[in-house]
Amino acid sequence: MDIDAYLDRLGVARPAAPDLATLRLLQERHLAAVPFENLSSHLGEPVVLDEDALFEKVVHRRRGGFCYELNGLFAALLRALGYDASLHAAQVFHADGTPGPPLDHAAIVVALDSGDWLVDVGFGRFARHPLPLFSVDPQLDPDGEFLLLDAPHGDIDVLRDGEPQYRLERRPRPLADFVPMAWWQTTSPESHFTQSLTCSRPTSQGRVTLSGDRLIETVDGVRNEVRLLSPDAIHLAYRVYFGMTLTRLPVPPGESPLTSGAPQPDTALT
Template identity: 85%
Template sequence: MDVDAYLDRLGVAWPAAPDLATLRHLQERHLAAVPFENLSIHLGEPVELTEDALFGKIVRRRRGGFCYELNGLFAALLRSLGYDAALHAAQVFRPDGTLGPPLDHAAIVVSLDEEDWLVDVGFGRFSRHPLRLSGVDAQSDPDGEFLLLDAPHGDVDVLLDGKPQYRLERRPRPLSDFVPMAWWQATSPSSHFTKSLTCSRPTSQGRVTLSGDRLIETVDGVRHEVVLESEAAIRLAYRVYFGIALSRLPTPPGESPLTRGELSPTLP
């Protein structure tokens, strides 16, 4: 990995030591600089879960991605910087409180100073700072109050402002374990990623999201939404708000080549 190029992508100088303060800063900068987005699914681009492919997309092409991509590459960066970082699978809670399928999400656990820390730069709105996995009390974060509770089989339930987000496995997994589910997320008509188009990142005052032609900005808790009326305006929004230059716009949900099964997953 070209660590210098990755750190430049994040706007971060080479850290002095792999400590908690540096980890906190890296997570903040990753969330601010690299958007959570599913554009590849609606551009007909395959989702490739290899370090080289992810580096080319996120660092060289200055794109974002979804959980497997963002946390997969960020974990590799953390290891290159001397952290004990591993991917862990999670099941996302549905609105009705039931759990999604296994490996529905990938997060990072960092073992540091005899503590385990949950780090996640690939879940959309989530914590901006590492969360202590062994904590029994609520943990305050700029994006809300998090509570981590013991769950069956040694897993951990993660709650944001009292609402369950996902159930985290305790055992680590290699990135390759997530390939089949990443393919399902990118191709299945039942996947919410094929049903919606999103590009989002936190800002110093809230969050900015581009969903199709809708630009949504939340500033100090106040939501502002505007409909962009031309392709030129949508391209400009991608470039200005997310640093993404697109030669063509993603097709509407349901019409992407990936959802029609014309592309196959690229296995590592």
């Protein structure tokens, strides 16, 4: 891995030591610089869970991704920097409070001298700072109050503002374990990733999200939404808010990207 190129993507200098302060900075910068997005599903692009392919997409093409991509690649960076970082599967809770299927999500656990810490840069709105897995107390974060509770079989339930988010496995997983579920998430008409189009990242005052032609900005708790009326305006929003210069726009849900001709991998540059 070209560590310096990845750190440049995050706007971070090479750290002196793999400690908690550096981990916190890396997580904050990753969330701010690399958007959570599912554009590949709407561009006719395959999602390849291979570290080289992910590096090409996120670092060289300056794109984002979803959980398996972002946490898979970030875990590799952390290991390259000397951290003991492993991927862990999670079941995302449904609205009715029941957990979803196994391997529905991938998160990172980093082992430090102080204990194990949950790191997640691929869940959309989530904690901006590492969460100690060994703490049973509520944990305040810029994006909410988090609580980690014991669950069956030694798993951990993660709650934000009292709402269950996901159930985390304690056993580590290789990135390859997530390939079948990643394929389902990006291709099945029943997956919410194929039913919706999103590109989102936190900001210093809230969050910015581009969903098709809807640009949504939350500033100090106030939500503002505008409709972008032309393809040029949408291209500009991707470039200004997410640093991505797309060669073509993703196709909205309900329309197959394959109808516009053979898909080519998109590029995104600053």
